[in-house]
Amino acid sequence: MSQLEELVPLASSSHGRVSGKSWKAQKSATFRTQCSAGHRSSFEERMKKTTKANAAKKLESELKTEKNAEKQRRREITLERKNAAEERRRLEEDKAKMGARKTARLRRKAGRTKKIHG
Template sequence: MSQVDQPVPLAASFNGRVSGKPWKAQKTATVRSYLPEGVKNKKWEDRMAKTQKALAIKKLQTELKDEKQAELQRRREITKERKEAAEERRRLEEAKAQMGARKAARLRRKAGRTKKINH
């Protein structure tokens, strides 16, 4: 037999094709030695339970913070309303005093004119 009669050996890949990247390393399992023992050994359910607990705590903290913020806002509103009411009262008293002074001045003028006419 000559070398022409022998078939060309096919590579062990799909349909005889070979990867064009022989320099690329073959994929292997991830080395997990850098992970902490707790992550390597714990079950998925345990990790999920821990995550859910952390989320619940965070949600509670957020609710408490929002509640505190709402209380501060309510107090600010009450203080603002009191200041506005006090300002309104002061303004009304000033207007009342001014109107009283105008009426008194008007009466004085009237009384003075009457006196002048009578004398």
């Protein structure tokens, strides 16, 4: 019996069978360094990071909206001032034109024309 034990060693595996591929590398768990950083961190950490990023985006968009609103308000004020100045200028021209018409009418009444001065 001692010769049989030496000649036929039994491998300890499931049901006494062993793969015939002794040349194939044994499988092991995947190294986490090969995975992306997102998979290496826990779900809670990823959610905290996402929440922070969303809060920063929201704040940035609010600031941008406020800035645009202020810009629009200033633009409206400038436009109103410009329109008011244009209206004043137009009224002055109309007033001057009406004054010229009235003086011309009075001159015609008095009998004075461009040709006759006096």
